[in-house]
Amino acid sequence: MSKKLDRRKKYTRKVLKESLVALLANGKPISAITVKEICEMADINRSTFYMHYSDPYDLLDKIEAEIIEDMNTYLSSYRFTIEEESLKMTQKLLEYITNNKFLFQTLLTKNRDPAFEQRLMDIAQRFMMSTVHHLKEVNSRYLSTFVVSGAIHVIKDWMKNEMDLSPKEMAIMINHFANYGMSNLD
Structure with a gap:
């Protein structure tokens, strides 16, 4: 069960990182990126985001x-x-x-x-x-x-x-x- 959770955590962090980088690559400055946008792109809910990071700057x-x-x-x-x-x-x-x-x-x-x-x-x-x-x-x-x-x-x-x-x-x-x-x- 622990390995499954570790894989899930790794996957979650990976898609959140990829989502933030994609938003930055599209020319959006970090100051204008919201947690909501990152979560929508990653298909992850906000509470899951906050389990890993405090805000887009932290990510x-x-x-x-x-x-x-x-x-x-x-x-x-x-x-x-x-x-x-x-x-x-x-x-x-x-x-x-x-x-x-x-x-x-x-x-x-x-x-x-x-x-x-x-x-x-x-x-x-x-x-x-x-x-x-x-x-x-x-x-x-x-x-x-x-x-x-x-x-x-x-x-x-x-x-x-x-x-x-x-x-x-x-x-x-x-x-x-x-x-x-x-x-x-x-």
Whole structure:
């Protein structure tokens, strides 16, 4: 019986998340989305919604927190001291974004939540700064801000262009920009 309840809870949360993302993708700002709209789209009653979330903002926070946790897991599984590992890590993150294309396009381009983008930047900066030991802390902080914010904007542009390059091609390009700037561009 417990497994059945767990599956039901997972399903309920899944359809509520999908409904909120669909509303955001249609251009509706989070401030204009009601619990009633989410529940109607998910075919779930309001009391069920409130068993899981306090309001649409809470639901969005949980969606973003899951993405952040997944990205932390991805980044923690790679070493950054070797350029090849950095390339693999970038490619894996881009594959993750590709596999969750609709969600990322909604949160980073259509609904543009600056807080979510900042949280992504903070994670990437923290991991990057932990690998740049030869620089002063202040230089490392500014270098990571420059590289990470540039990478995020390149990824957003890539998503707007319907991911016209493969994750591997994008990873190579982003790593080249981060490591060599504009030198040796083909």
